[in-house]
Amino acid sequence: MDFRLSEEHEALRESVRDFAREAVAPVIAEHYERHTFPYEIVRQMGKMGLFGLPFPEEHGGMGGDYFALCLALEELARIDSSVAITLEAAVSLGAMPIYRFGTDEQQARWLPKLLSGEALAGFGLTEPGTGSDAGGTQTRAVLDGDEWVINGSKAFITNSGTDITALVTVTAVTGTNPDGSKELSTIIVPSGTPGFTVAPGYSKVGWNASDTHELTFDDCRVPAGNLLGERGRGFAQFLRILDEGRIAIAALAVGLAQGCVDESLRYAKERQAFGRPIGNYQAIQFKIADMELKAHTARLAYYDAAARMLAGEPFKRQAAIAKLHASTVAVDNAREATQIHGGYGFMNEYPVARFWRDAKILEIGEGTSEVQRMIIARDLGL
Numbered sequence: 001m002d003f004r005l006s007e008e009h010e011a012l013r014e015s016v017r018d019f020a021r022e023a024v025a026p027v028i029a030e031h032y033e034r035h036t037f038p039y040e041i042v043r044q045m046g047k048m049g050l051f052g053l054p055f056p057e058e059h060g061g062m063g064g065d066y067f068a069l070c071l072a073l074e075e076l077a078r079i080d081s082s083v084a085i086t087l088e089a090a091v092s093l094g095a096m097p098i099y100r101f102g103t104d105e106q107q108a109r110w111l112p113k114l115l116s117g118e119a120l121a122g123f124g125l126t127e128p129g130t131g132s133d134a135g136g137t138q139t140r141a142v143l144d145g146d147e148w149v150i151n152g153s154k155a156f157i158t159n160s161g162t163d164i165t166a167l168v169t170v171t172a173v174t175g176t177n178p179d180g181s182k183e184l185s186t187i188i189v190p191s192g193t194p195g196f197t198v199a200p201g202y203s204k205v206g207w208n209a210s211d212t213h214e215l216t217f218d219d220c221r222v223p224a225g226n227l228l229g230e231r232g233r234g235f236a237q238f239l240r241i242l243d244e245g246r247i248a249i250a251a252l253a254v255g256l257a258q259g260c261v262d263e264s265l266r267y268a269k270e271r272q273a274f275g276r277p278i279g280n281y282q283a284i285q286f287k288i289a290d291m292e293l294k295a296h297t298a299r300l301a302y303y304d305a306a307a308r309m310l311a312g313e314p315f316k317r318q319a320a321i322a323k324l325h326a327s328t329v330a331v332d333n334a335r336e337a338t339q340i341h342g343g344y345g346f347m348n349e350y351p352v353a354r355f356w357r358d359a360k361i362l363e364i365g366e367g368t369s370e371v372q373r374m375i376i377a378r379d380l381g382l
């Protein structure tokens, strides 16, 4: 057993940490306040190879692994979650389905742009009427000659409406299975396809410098060859993508939780009350000790899930545990960091205010905490 990072992983972690501190921290508060997408940061992350981290070099990737992506996400989220979720969604929800399930032609067409960060892809599973119950998908795709005709809508889709969004993968009902259940398939819809409309961005509580839209498909026609993988495999595909994605979200949550420790430590040493730095009071010390404890255990949980995944072992339960624990810890740490900052914690100019706004979605996106408990219980045989 060895939890220490390899030299490559440690070097990556340090370079992303430096990048987050030097290139993200100085500009992100303004993007957040103005709700603008940080194109320049995305461009720089592309140059660093972050969008290609877990993909082989023959596709234009960096030849790293999924754990490397998780480390990068943790370090980014330690400074800002909008930037981290942009990378997480671009890699694990955007490019990964094409890498895992795409034909040679689809991979050759899309992966080089996606892995360089020159283009982004969205993953359209959730709909206005159904999220956790993805089997309730209403969007339909009908084969008409050599084209799919898609009708329906998708809700809350990350990276779906930026100037550099190249496509969304959309889950749709394409028929009925022999047992009467819906046949679900995944189809690639390039941006700008007639009948595909991207609504204006949502007004969100957090992740304000990330890109999220509702999408509608109105007799939207794409070539039959845009089917991703086999027809009828949509359900299995998104379960795989979400299982992996949960490890990445857990890493992001650990980053936010650790960022709360960083900011609280700094503030506790500076802020004076009753003639002493507040960090001299045991009540504050214990809060920070508990925050560090939680960030550390959540980190071990995602390391464990990632190690199992990379070893080719079952990891569904461990990924759900990591996501459930890390998102809970992120919310806890954000609440305590705000408390430690007193009234200043409620002011947007302090990073902890952003952490507090950004933490809650981690208990909702890519499977709510209730869904994670359902997965764990089912895996235990219930």
Ligand SMILES: Cc1cc2nc3c(=O)[nH]c(=O)nc-3n(C[C@H](O)[C@H](O)[C@H](O)COP(=O)(O)OP(=O)(O)OC[C@H]3O[C@@H](n4cnc5c(N)ncnc54)[C@H](O)[C@@H]3O)c2cc1C
Pocket (backbone or CB within 6 Å): 089, 093, 122, 123, 124, 125, 126, 129, 130, 131, 132, 133, 155, 156, 157, 158, 159, 204, 207, 212, 361, 364, 365, 366, 367, 368, 369, 370, 371
């Ligand atoms: C900012 C943002 C970005 C997102 N990005 C994407 C994206 O890129 N792609 C994408 O496809 N989706 C995306 N989502 C959607 C997200 O994954 C869903 O919001 C999430 O899965 C929950 O679905 P829902 O909102 O429909 O809630 P619902 O499924 O309606 O759940 C409502 C509540 O009921 C609970 N619940 C539901 N079923 C059960 C049950 N059986 N037992 C107990 N409790 C239950 C839930 O846990 C929750 O508390 C994003 C969401 C947000 C807010």
